[in-house]
Amino acid sequence: MPANTTASSGQQADRSVRKKGRKGRLFVIVLVLAIVAGVGYGAYWSVSTVRASFPQTKGSIKLAGLAGPVDVKRDGNGIPQVYASSDEDLFMAQGYVQAQDRFWEMDVRRHTTSGRLSEMFGKSQIETDEFLRTLGWHRVAQEEYDSKLSPETKKYLQAYAKGVNAYLAGKDGKDISVEYAALGFTNDYAPQPWTPVDSVAWLKAMAWDLRGNMQDEIDRSLMTSRLGPSQIKDLYPGYPYDRNKPIVQEGTYDAASKTYEPKGTGQQGQTGQQGQTGQQGVGTGSGTGSSAAGGAQAATDGLQSQLAGLSEVLDGIPAVFGPNGNGIGSNSWVIAGKHTITGKPLLANDPHLSPQLPSVWYQMGLHCRDVSENCSYDVSGFTFAGMPGVVIGHNQDISWGLTNLGADVTDLYLEKFTGDGYQYDGKVVPFKTRKETIRVAGGESKPITIRETENGPLLSDRSDELGTVGKKAAVDSSAPDRGDGYGVSLRWTALTPGKSMDALFAINRAKNWNEFRKGAADFEVPSQNLVYADTENNIGYQAPGRIPLRAEGHDGSLPAPGWDPDYRWTGYIDQDALPYEYNPERGYIVTANQAVVDPDKYPHALTSDWGYGARSQRITDLIESKTKAGGKISTEDMRQMQTDNSSEIAKLLTPMLLKIDVSDKHVREAQKLLEGWNYTQSPDSAAAAYFNAVWRNVLKLTFGHKLPKELRVKGECLYVEPAENTGPADEDVRVQECGERDADSAQPDGGDRWFEIVRGIVKDEDNGWWKTPSDKEIDTRDELFAQALEDARWELTAELGKDIDSWSWGRLHQLTLENQTLGTEGPDFLKFALNRGPWNLGGGEAAVNATGWNAAGGYDVIWVPSMRMVVNLDDLDKSKWINLTGASGHAYNAHYTDQTDKWARGELLDWAFSEKAVEETTADTLSLRP
Known part of the structure; x- marks a missing residue:
């Protein structure tokens, strides 16, 4: 179900990397905020300003347009469960509550899908808007709404929009989110009413990032x-x-x-309407x-x-889900009851998307007090702020998950x-x-x-x-x-x-x-x-x-x-x-x-x-x-599978790397880290850090000077011999030097396609791909592996220090969560206020725990399991879930990133579904009244 990629913490954080880790900076916002003096701006950024936009989660609010009372019960993580007596009230309340927590995010998203970012952020976004208008996402969404969607769906979309607009009524920008207060320094933008088509258009952004090849x-x-x-x-x-x-x-x-025609023990179902029949030959x-x-x-x-x-x-073009069209991954699997402890199915899902703050997902339950023709939903799961309904999750009878086909x-x-x-x-x-x-x-x-x-x-x-x-x-x-x-x-x-x-x-x-x-x-x-x-x-x-x-x-x-x-x-x-x-x-x-x-x-x-x-x-x-x-x-077995850190390419290459005769004692010291390694990329593993550095250098040496210059990655940090020895007299220590890559070369991203490419040639020691046109005079696989072992040693010496006992994969493989708008540009004070991290992570490229990184740019995490869930169909209240960040989009709210530490450790939260379980976990109750 597509990200800026970063090589090492700090030095390469602002480099844009194409190919699998590319996202092309989500919003290149050049704000006049940069001219605001830090002291003056800091004074404006007061506690009262920050808290003014926090949602009301207790007491009672009168909401014009509701037909009956609605209760919003939030647990200790701020995750809302909504109870209503009609479908329209349910989706109106969903719109209201999501706007409470995430309207800034929703507003930026709809300006993306409609090609109107320049209205918020000025002339820096004109070219992006031009391209988005050419694609016409919002125009097509309008056509869908006008001529394709059922009257029932339109009714739900209208109710949702009514709820969002009920939240906006009478509020200034600073009352909605602190980002609007910041934006007010540069222009007089004010949020406009939400429309049903704003919700439909979000599916176009999702489709764009998952568009294929x-x-x-x-x-x-x-x-x-x-x-x-x-x-x-x-x-x-x-x-x-x-x-x-x-x-x-x-x-x-x-x-x-x-x-x-499937072969199985169950009866064959029937689909709805058929698509257009066409020629079968392809x-x-x-x-x-x-x-x-x-x-x-x-x-x-x-x-x-x-x-x-x-x-x-x-x-x-903004990639709101992940690297544009490439590298979008996800895991989902389902186990029949004959293989589970409970005797009923278990279903797991974890979509791999670009890390965002707040997360692209919003956890929520939508419950009709009595499921009937008038109120037909009892569903819980992961939603998109800005769109009614649940995208991934379960209702009282079924569960479902998604991965990109x-x-x-x-x-x-x-x-x-x-x-x-x-x-x-x-x-x-x-x-x-x-x-x-x-x-x-x-x-x-x-x-x-x-x-x-x-x-x-x-x-x-x-x-x-x-x-x-x-x-x-x-x-x-x-x-x-x-x-x-x-x-x-x-x-x-x-x-x-x-x-x-x-x-x-x-x-x-x-x-x-x-x-x-x-x-x-x-x-x-x-x-x-x-x-x-x-x-x-x-x-x-x-x-x-x-x-x-x-x-x-x-x-x-x-x-x-x-x-x-x-x-x-x-x-x-x-x-x-x-x-x-x-x-x-x-x-x-x-x-x-x-x-x-x-x-x-x-x-x-x-x-x-x-x-x-x-x-x-x-x-x-x-x-x-x-x-x-x-x-x-x-x-618990399903959870452990989701956090499996095993590296398939390490299983293939490590036995060969250990056979390479290495003369340099420092390189040999690093090579020994791979002895007895079980190929698990845990955050504290020095072997994982060294292997991934070797893998990156294998790719660079094998393919880096052979791919067309049009595919090149700019701003690569290279490791070169220093003019003078910078280490102790008896040691050869290399230093890092950042500069422009060879204008006639490109660097592979290192994903599982590259696993398969190397697998196809690795047994041919004299394959032409191993020959490197350089002063290194590399002609065979083992010569190239020896050079990669050496280059990786000095790369990590520059990155992590000379002492290999201090090395760890987590120090190299870090996640920083950036607010996707004002946290990527603007003054450092604003970035500090909005962004969080870093976290040292395990996992890696094409691992089940897919904390992806791009070998073209470095080791920092550029896509992640954006959420994880395990649904227990025997007892839905024993299901588990976790989000990358938290329920809130408000910086300094208690639920801004309150799930991230647990997510990083691979933990899951309890997921209450039944009314009794929800009541037992409720921390705050808000009553919405007509």
């Missing part, structure tokens, strides 16, 4: 400037189906009925395809600089311009255009024109560099004459109005598998892996989503020629044809962004850019280590 399309094209087809194939290895099991293992596709996902795919490749030759420009544009739902098209139109199938077609105006705080408004082709909006209009596409290009003879040039457009499923909001409410009130699947059929974007369990001892999995079908020979792995009709989408996979499982014989289902189904058993291409299954197979192994020996799994 757009960056991979660009990268594969860029690689052709330096690498041949076989080398690119090395860098995009096939999924290891023989080693890492796909999600769906039982069942087959029935060609006659065009449906997926490419293999290899990136080579037929001669048509060759035409797409030829059409992109010579466009490397323009595609690199697109990468830069994408980097500037990663389906390929985007395609980039090269468009040929002629005059005021573009070429398609030998004809000139006029652009669809619209004009919009961007209002700018403290400046003049800026009008923009947005152009679209039949394939989608022209992203190239938002970049001077992209606007020159084709002028320098050397395209193949199948492309039209250059004429007026080329552009780049985007086809994306989320730009077609859909009914995902309907799906959310349907799942929230589903009572069984059939109702769950019917609701899931409308969960069109983003495409997610849905796991399921119920109190009747059933488990299941469903792959929903609007997933395109492409013409034979076009697999979506490269940008396509927009003038050629053979590259148009031919339809969407029918919902009944999407893979699912229900009560599989093995008794468990694991999803962790691995392949969904073996392609030999399924005719449709979902994507070729899966995660490679390091996490999913580790979870599977942990489950089977218990169940195959006849053991039973408990809630």
